[in-house]
Amino acid sequence: xxxxxxxxxxxxxxxxxxxxxxxxxxxxxxxxxxxxxxxxxxxxxxxxxxxxxxxxxxxxxxxxxxxxxxxxxxxxxxxxxxxxxxxxxxxxxxxxxxxxxxxxxxxxxxxxxxxxxxxxxxxxxxxxxxxxxxxxxxxxxxxxxxxxxxxxxxxxxxxxxxxxxxxxx
Numbered sequence: 001x002x003x004x005x006x007x008x009x010x011x012x013x014x015x016x017x018x019x020x021x022x023x024x025x026x027x028x029x030x031x032x033x034x035x036x037x038x039x040x041x042x043x044x045x046x047x048x049x050x051x052x053x054x055x056x057x058x059x060x061x062x063x064x065x066x067x068x069x070x071x072x073x074x075x076x077x078x079x080x081x082x083x084x085x086x087x088x089x090x091x092x093x094x095x096x097x098x099x100x101x102x103x104x105x106x107x108x109x110x111x112x113x114x115x116x117x118x119x120x121x122x123x124x125x126x127x128x129x130x131x132x133x134x135x136x137x138x139x140x141x142x143x144x145x146x147x148x149x150x151x152x153x154x155x156x157x158x159x160x161x162x163x164x165x166x167x168x169x
Contacts, residue, residue: 001056002033004125007048008063009070011035013087015062016118020085023122027130027139032057037088038070045070049077059125062110063118065089068100071110081128083121 004024008017016079017033024031032055052060060070060078063085071084086097092113102112113120118162123140130137 002030002032003056003058003068004029004144005055005057005060006031006033006063007060007070007074008033008035009037009039009065013065013085015169016085016087017019017061019118020061020063020114020122020125020161023119024126027122027126027136029122029126030138036070038064038073039067045073046077052078053080059083059087059128061118061125063087064101065097066091066100068097071101071112072093072104072108074133075104075108075110081125082110083124084112085121086112086115087120088116098129120149 006017006020006024014035021031021033033079034048036048038045045150051061057078058080060074060080060082061083062074064070065087066089068084068086071082075082086094086099086101088094089097098112098115101110106109111124113124121141125137130140160168
C-alpha cells in the first residue's frame with residue numbers, strides 16, 4: 001500500500017517530480033504518482049485528495065507551478081502532512097509558485113521545499129514517516145552516511161591533487 005502520494009498538475013512537472021519518486025524508491029518507500037489539475041479537473045482532484053487517507057497515504061508531495069493551488073488544496077482536504085514543490089516557470093522562474101505555496105492561510109500549512117526540489121520533498125516525506133517507522137529511519141541514517149562519505153572522498157581527492165587539477169578533471 002503506498003505511503004506517499006505524489007501529485008502534479010501537469011506532465012511538464014514530471015522531470016522534477018520523478019526525482020521525488022526516485023528518492024522514495026531508493027529509500028524503499030511505496031508511493032503512487034498521478035497528474036491531476038486542480039483547475040481543469042477539480043472534481044477528480046477533490047475525489048483523489050479526499051480518498052488519499054483511506055488509501056493508506058500518510059504524506060502527499062504536491063508539485064505545482066504558477067498560481068500553485070494544488071499543494072494548498074491538498075492541505076485543505078487531506079488531514080496529514082503535505083509537502084509542496086514549487087515548479088520553475090517561464091515567466092517568474094518559480095517565484096510565483098514558491099510564494100503561492102508558502103503563503104497559506106492559518107490552519108492550512110504546506111511544508112515547502114526549494115523551487116524544483118523534488119528530491120528534498122521525498123526526503124522530507126521520509127523523515128515524516130520515520131517518526132513512526134524504524135526501517136525508514138535506518139535508511140535515512142544510511143543515506144546521510146553515504147552523503148558524508150561522498151563529500152569526504154571529494155575532500156581527500158582535492159587534498160591529493162590540488163584545486164586546479166580537481167577543476168580540470
